[in-house]
Amino acid sequence: MLYRKVPKTGDSLSILGFGCMRLPLTRAHTIDEERTIRLIRYAIDNGVNYLDTAPAYHLGRSEPLVGRALADGYREKVRIATKLPPWSVRTRNDMDHILEDQLVKLKTNHIDYYLLHSLAKESWDTMLHLGVLEFLDHAKRSGKIINAGFSFHGNLATFREIVDAYDWEFCQIQYNFLDELNQAGTEGLKYAASKRLAVMVMEPLRGGSLAGHVPVQVDKIWREAPVRRTPAEWGLRFVWDHPEVTVVLSGMNQEAQIVENITVAGEAGPGSLAPSELALIARVRDTYTSLMKVGCTGCGYCMPCPAGVNIPECFALYNGASMFGNRREYAFHYLTRHGGITGDRSYAGLCRNCGRCEKICPQHLPIPAGLKEVSTSMEGRTFGGKVAVLQCGLWIIDRAGRLVRIFSRKPNEGDTADQEKITS
Numbered sequence: 001m002l003y004r005k006v007p008k009t010g011d012s013l014s015i016l017g018f019g020c021m022r023l024p025l026t027r028a029h030t031i032d033e034e035r036t037i038r039l040i041r042y043a044i045d046n047g048v049n050y051l052d053t054a055p056a057y058h059l060g061r062s063e064p065l066v067g068r069a070l071a072d073g074y075r076e077k078v079r080i081a082t083k084l085p086p087w088s089v090r091t092r093n094d095m096d097h098i099l100e101d102q103l104v105k106l107k108t109n110h111i112d113y114y115l116l117h118s119l120a121k122e123s124w125d126t127m128l129h130l131g132v133l134e135f136l137d138h139a140k141r142s143g144k145i146i147n148a149g150f151s152f153h154g155n156l157a158t159f160r161e162i163v164d165a166y167d168w169e170f171c172q173i174q175y176n177f178l179d180e181l182n183q184a185g186t187e188g189l190k191y192a193a194s195k196r197l198a199v200m201v202m203e204p205l206r207g208g209s210l211a212g213h214v215p216v217q218v219d220k221i222w223r224e225a226p227v228r229r230t231p232a233e234w235g236l237r238f239v240w241d242h243p244e245v246t247v248v249l250s251g252m253n254q255e256a257q258i259v260e261n262i263t264v265a266g267e268a269g270p271g272s273l274a275p276s277e278l279a280l281i282a283r284v285r286d287t288y289t290s291l292m293k294v295g296c297t298g299c300g301y302c303m304p305c306p307a308g309v310n311i312p313e314c315f316a317l318y319n320g321a322s323m324f325g326n327r328r329e330y331a332f333h334y335l336t337r338h339g340g341i342t343g344d345r346s347y348a349g350l351c352r353n354c355g356r357c358e359k360i361c362p363q364h365l366p367i368p369a370g371l372k373e374v375s376t377s378m379e380g381r382t383f384g385g386k387v388a389v390l391q392c393g394l395w396i397i398d399r400a401g402r403l404v405r406i407f408s409r410k411p412n413e414g415d416t417a418d419q420e421k422i423t424s
């Protein structure tokens, strides 16, 4: 395992961090506790010393499970990172109560790395107004948190503003070879490092999309490489190649992943990719980009839309369906998130063609025309302001097929070899 130092403190962190947002599940879709604890302890025994969790993960079950996984002397071997959820905070006192609750759940007297969760412009302004900087100062003085940071999903201007607003030890950004110009992006990464912040990277494989369902055009390029690597290894190596990156978080929920990631984390130093390898990654990025239907970077400048359309999300899911090949899953997410099932209706078909967003978009995208495409493709013929019965039906059929396959399979079939490696 390689380690990198936190610039302001000298703390030595493993370049691979264990993300606890996508833990292994049982057939009943609850966390597989025994397997999770085995995976976490295997990672720690093999050099991982940074664990990232949050109250929001697994509907509140991730933090207590991490607390149990770190019994038997494991707590002393790792730094725990967890987060303050701005959406649960109404008053300054709420911040103290949430932190106290987290200390109990995690069975510890301090949090090593404490983040304000998923900041963007609006949530940052709200937290500032509620006195979050005084809270952080107070929590640090009391020893309940050691290092203060924030995770981020807004645009570059907001990122710079937050970096400059406090004496943070670290931040956490989404970064991978497709997101160099998205959110904080490469410029944000370099900016944070120039201010001596450690940078933890989340979504190095875009939630696994860069590792699974690889389009044939992309697969063809990977196969041209003189050194054979999995797409996941290429994706992780790209991020670790940046000296500004401190820790890369991977949501490891399979034995094979964890073995592979730990092996790569023993080799992937900064600047270790050859120019020819970086050129290969650039070709893969260009190929993914060419498969994108709409060149939206997700900057969010066009928001809010007066008709309620979530413009960047609609484009992101439309692009995802085109780039990563698992169209039904993207259609399902589109319908649940934007069709009014898990929140307000914000689907593309709501666009009234007022043209306001087009004037603001830095990419000069023809947004209403693009949304019309999204509407036709993702909403199906039966949408009409309700649920797209056609698309949902396809997804249900697909899931039913998978369930049949799962229930007709022997327990943990396919994982045996990797589990043996871990338990031996």
Ligand code: SF4
Binding pocket: 304, 305, 306, 307, 308, 309, 311, 350, 351, 352, 353, 354, 355, 356, 357, 358, 367, 368, 371
């Ligand atoms: S053109 Fe459509 S998406 Fe753009 S702001 Fe107007 S209603 Fe919203």
Ligand code: SF4
Binding pocket: 295, 296, 297, 298, 299, 300, 301, 302, 303, 311, 312, 315, 360, 361, 362, 363, 364, 365, 367
């Ligand atoms: S449509 Fe344009 S302004 Fe809106 S998020 Fe995408 S790139 Fe940014």
